[in-house]
Amino acid sequence: MGAPGEDLAALRSGLGRQAGTVPALWPFYTSPTDGHVTIELEAEHAALSLYGLHQQSRRRPMHHRGTGLGTALRALHRDDRFSQEAVDRRVAAAVNATSVPALVYRLRGLVTQLRSIDQPLDYDQLLQNIKDWHYPEPRRRVRRSWGLAYHSWGARADKDAPTSTP
Helix, strand or coil: CCCHHHHHHHHHCCCCCCCCCCHHHHHHCCCCCCCCCCHHHHHHHHHHHHHHHHHCCCCCCCECCCCCHHHHHHHHHHCCCCCHHHHHHHHHHHHCCCCHHHHHHHHHHHHHHHHHCCCCECHHHHHHHHHHCCCHHHHHHHHHHHHHHHCCCCHHHHHHCCCCCC
């Protein structure tokens, strides 16, 4: 493995490319494979690539255990840098994606926005969510989880929500 900046560049090199086709990412894969692209490898590739984009030029870690995507997107929705309507449209486009490639494509834009406000998220959880996106019932559970976190209300949700301020 190279220097951190080189590692992040290697991770970003997977953006928009199929799992297993980017030699720079091979050392980072941990999913077992018998030479075929599995759902796990596809999800890992997507999560690693998105993380590389998110962490680029950031000192603060952009992986934060326990901060699900819905919670992170709620912080984006509340930030003044982007209109709430525009964020709502992007979130709706992501959650309505019917394929993993479409989901990952839409997440790429959202991750770029999260990066701009220094809002971390849990990439282990995102990896699991991407794996689940392959199947109708788990996809519904992920959508529900993201939606409930994104549209949460009440004092406890507001108190516990991470903010974009370091």
